[in-house]
Amino acid sequence: MNMRFERCGDMGVIHVEETRLDASVAIEFKDRFRDLTQACEGDVVLDLSAVEFLDSSGLGAVVAVRKLIGTGRRLALAGLKPAVDKVMTLTRMHTVFPIYGSVEAALAVQGTAEG
């Protein structure tokens, strides 16, 4: 599970460098996310622009990491490919997570919004 953390001001970006977020990598995804965001206290942007495919297990893992960072911080999703966007839409997760076309867009909006 290749994931990379990037600090951007008060926020953190988690770049998921895998093409499939599914049942076989869901647990590792959660563990890596927890490790990478430990040192970061602000909002987090999850960069999914490399992820071609996400199933309900991957979705559950994204919800789980949303819970990991707690209610005082937000988790935004960025760069959703069509199949990933379809899952978010069908499950109505697009009403729960702020979703942006790119990490840059997410940082621009989330970085200026009141915490």
Add this chain to the structure above:
Amino acid sequence: MREDLPESAPKAGAALPALHWRLPATQAAVRHTLSAQAGTLAALLPMAECRHEAEIALAEALNNIVEHAFAGLLPGEIRVDAVLHGGLARFEIRDDGRAMPAGPLPGARMPSLDAGDPLDLPEGGFGWALLRALTRDLSYRREGPLNVLRFSLPAMPAAADRPAAKIDPK
């Protein structure tokens, strides 16, 4: 009386796109098959939106089989067969795991996201609901030692002004 030919009736000598997958019932094999067999799925469903929907539906169906039909058992075999007929890709998935419990198919409702607190969001229960939302004619039968799951997916994207597929209570 002549029967109407399906829209995808082939010309003489042309092969209908079809799909025949055989895989062991493990998470790794499901992941590998969906990735390695992307080309055969694309041959069946060349329209990207339809292909994405098929891949999601197949992932949910196959993961359910691995997690439930073979829980605590040595992995058996899963067979996925599909043909195009009448503008639909008709899938049949067979496995030799344990039978589903009796009763209606799960997933009658997408899990609710009305929790005020993000800490109360559901992490599971989406799989069957996704499968129901994406497919038509979803059915399960036990045939001897085999589970048989069937469903259809459109080979053409839905019209932009058509409402999203409703989940029929089953």
